[in-house]
Amino acid sequence: xxxxxxxxxxxxxxxxxxxxxxxxxxKGHSHVYWxxxxxxxxxxxxxxxxxxxxxxxxxxxxxxxxxxFPKEGPSILRIQQVVRGDSAAYFCxxxxxxxxxxxxxxxxxxxxxx
Amino acid sequence: GQQLNQSPQSMFIQEGEDVSMNCTSSSIxxxxxxYKQDPGEGPVLLIALYKAGExxxxxxxxxxxxxxxxxxxxxxxxxxxxxxxxxxxxGQVSGTYKYIFGTGTRLKVLA
Numbered sequence: 001x002x003x004x005x006x007x008x009x010x011x012x013x014x015x016x017x018x019x020x021x022x023x024x025x026x027k028g029h030s031h032v033y034w035x036x037x038x039x040x041x042x043x044x045x046x047x048x049x050x051x052x053x054x055x056x057x058x059x060x061x062x063x064x065x066x067x068x069f070p071k072e073g074p075s076i077l078r079i080q081q082v083v084r085g086d087s088a089a090y091f092c093x094x095x096x097x098x099x100x101x102x103x104x105x106x107x108x109x110x111x112x113x114x
Numbered sequence: 115g116q117q118l119n120q121s122p123q124s125m126f127i128q129e130g131e132d133v134s135m136n137c138t139s140s141s142i143x144x145x146x147x148x149y150k151q152d153p154g155e156g157p158v159l160l161i162a163l164y165k166a167g168e169x170x171x172x173x174x175x176x177x178x179x180x181x182x183x184x185x186x187x188x189x190x191x192x193x194x195x196x197x198x199x200x201x202x203x204x205g206q207v208s209g210t211y212k213y214i215f216g217t218g219t220r221l222k223v224l225a
Contacts, residue, residue, distance in 0.1 A: 091157070
């Protein structure tokens, strides 16, 4: 019973490039959350998605960041024209029912922008 | 915006001692979750709390959902070296889908 999977685990990009982070939720989970974590800090909510729908993107920067969770395939967090300040660990969590149910986290993608 | 204060920020304890940490909020929460995160890994869920006053145990861990719905604590009894890590609380703000995370408690256990 595989847990939440994220890839790549580590991603290095130069300023101005695009970063694509993938998340495959646990089997049977149709709710996905993305979080960002800076060193020595807690996790900051970015976006909550269900299959083919963005439910809450209030934590996402208005520019350069986008997220999707298509009917088939993993959820994607996309960062265009990356800047050094985008360097962080990005975690995905999945939940069977969303709302006030527990969330299970993947191992994260550590993005480094040179 | 909502704030979640977690304390203490860090703790150094001797193996075998009990540990207590807590989170307080300015907002009412529907759900409290407690996680442990090891370096380079994602958070691992320890305990989930869904009702005010609820007291739940998971092995040596015990957590409670405060009566006011604005606080929660986590206790670890008889600590062992593998308890080392960062512990986070997370609360779901009433009326939203979002979880707010605390700043973490860094636990170090001295053998």
